[in-house]
Amino acid sequence: MALPPAPGAPAMNFASKPRGLGLRRPSPEPPGAALRLGPLFWPWEKVKVGPLSVSPMGFGTWAWGNQLLWGYQESMDSELQECFNLALRNGINLFDTADSYGTGKLNGQSERLLGKFIREFEGSIKSPDDVVIATKFAAYPWRLTSGQFVSACKSSLERLQLDQLGIGQLHWSTANYAPLQERALWDGLVEMYEKGLVRAVGVSNYGPKQLLKIHSYLASKGVPLSSAQVQFSLLSMGDEQMELKTVCDSLGIRLIAYSPLGLGMLTGKYDASNLPKGPRSVLFRQILPGLESLLSSLRRIAEKKGKTMSQFVVNMCSSEVPTRFLKKTNAMISTQVAINWCICKGTIPIPGVKSIRHVEENLGALGWRLSPAEISELESAAMAAPKKMIQNVFQTA
Numbered sequence: 001m002a003l004p005p006a007p008g009a010p011a012m013n014f015a016s017k018p019r020g021l022g023l024r025r026p027s028p029e030p031p032g033a034a035l036r037l038g039p040l041f042w043p044w045e046k047v048k049v050g051p052l053s054v055s056p057m058g059f060g061t062w063a064w065g066n067q068l069l070w071g072y073q074e075s076m077d078s079e080l081q082e083c084f085n086l087a088l089r090n091g092i093n094l095f096d097t098a099d100s101y102g103t104g105k106l107n108g109q110s111e112r113l114l115g116k117f118i119r120e121f122e123g124s125i126k127s128p129d130d131v132v133i134a135t136k137f138a139a140y141p142w143r144l145t146s147g148q149f150v151s152a153c154k155s156s157l158e159r160l161q162l163d164q165l166g167i168g169q170l171h172w173s174t175a176n177y178a179p180l181q182e183r184a185l186w187d188g189l190v191e192m193y194e195k196g197l198v199r200a201v202g203v204s205n206y207g208p209k210q211l212l213k214i215h216s217y218l219a220s221k222g223v224p225l226s227s228a229q230v231q232f233s234l235l236s237m238g239d240e241q242m243e244l245k246t247v248c249d250s251l252g253i254r255l256i257a258y259s260p261l262g263l264g265m266l267t268g269k270y271d272a273s274n275l276p277k278g279p280r281s282v283l284f285r286q287i288l289p290g291l292e293s294l295l296s297s298l299r300r301i302a303e304k305k306g307k308t309m310s311q312f313v314v315n316m317c318s319s320e321v322p323t324r325f326l327k328k329t330n331a332m333i334s335t336q337v338a339i340n341w342c343i344c345k346g347t348i349p350i351p352g353v354k355s356i357r358h359v360e361e362n363l364g365a366l367g368w369r370l371s372p373a374e375i376s377e378l379e380s381a382a383m384a385a386p387k388k389m390i391q392n393v394f395q396t397a
């Protein structure tokens with residue numbers, strides 16, 4: 001059951017996708033592949049990242065293969081595959097990964113799983129915009145030449161079973177500790193782009209100053225910089241993030257918000273007596289006790305929005321409203337509000353997901369917007385929190 005179209009929204013056959021994707025073996029397209037759920041937002045809502053059209057939210061896959069921080073087990077793979085299928089069928093076409101994701105022997109597992117899931121997807125994938133994979137290349141100290149970065153890109157393509165990536169991103173800059181390596185990274189991006197291995201290039205963990213430098217270097221080589229990924233959330237909205245956003249806007253670069261849920265702290269499901277397993281608990285123990293006001297704002301706004309949304313659906317539908325949908329809109333949750341805040345700030349959030357429930361709930365962050373008053377209430381509460389997220393060690397100025 002699909003939702004009624006938004007007023008004035010174009011009619012769109014979501015299944016018709018004209019161009020050929022860089023897939024090596026196109027998957028069969030069984031007729032009538034059933035949706036687990038109808039679209040939970042307007043799936044034609046897309047934003048531009050350089051030449052790409054992507055959903056206003058993507059999903060992050062850091063956890064897919066990471067035992068240490070995220071407790072990954074191979075037994076989770078079938079649910080992860082369902083997560084991927086459900087997301088794609090509901091219009092999410094952006095998936096973030098990295099060549100360093102996966103701990104120990106599982107290194108590269110996130111890319112490998114995505115490759116398998118794309119291959120086995122029982123639906124139509126024809127256009128390059130149907131699935132946009134954004135992977136990141138680690139600036140390992142042994143990757144010293146542009147050719148080594150191009151090889152890294154080819155290895156990612158191999159694991160992903162693709163001929164071309166959506167976005168090839170530098171995972172971090174070496175400017176802080178090995179500035180001489182930096183040029184090789186940049187030239188690597190140029191070569192990948194020129195060879196057609198990536199449709200767009202991006203960076204991650206670059207601050208505003210370093211972003212201006214790489215943008216101008218790439219521009220001198222005729223390569224547009226399309227995206228900048230940075231930690232960005234209600235727990236990570238300091239001056240640097242805001243300055244970066246301003247620079248991105250002035251250069252036409254799309255900001256991708258990673259850890260939009262503060263590694264899970266903004267979901268509201270944790271507190272001092274209920275911490276996640278593993279190393280996250282150390283960070284959560286320090287930050288969570290000061291988040292009471294922010295978490296209660298998130299909850300209150302979620303409750304209010306949920307009521308408004310279900311009333312909207314009742315008003316829109318002349319016939320009977322599906323109870324399943326009403327239940328969903330009634331039960332809007334903090335997580336959706338935290339993600340929606342990132343969207344309202346003009347970024348593309350990529351919350352990490354590892355269960356069907358996460359995907360279903362996070363899809364509910366789309367199709368609506370917080371009001372300016374709600375945004376300012378959330379930001380005031382966030383600013384009052386005594387401790388914020390620590391910044392990535394590789395983040396540059």
Ligand SMILES: NC(=O)c1ccc[n+]([C@@H]2O[C@H](COP(=O)([O-])OP(=O)(O)OC[C@H]3O[C@@H](n4cnc5c(N)ncnc54)[C@H](OP(=O)(O)O)[C@@H]3O)[C@@H](O)[C@H]2O)c1
Pocket residue numbers: 059060061062063096097136171204205229230257258259260261262263264265267269276335350351352353354357358359361362392
């Ligand atoms: N460029 C970089 O250096 C960099 C760094 C970090 C992340 N990233 C990217 O950004 C993505 C997202 O960031 P992140 O994974 O660090 O953190 P996040 O998105 O802030 O938090 C994700 C975690 O929150 C919990 N969660 C998600 N949806 C939920 C829901 N609906 N209800 C309850 N809990 C929910 C899950 O963990 P639990 O259920 O275990 O609590 C999930 O793994 C990553 O996957 C990765 O692709 C990039």
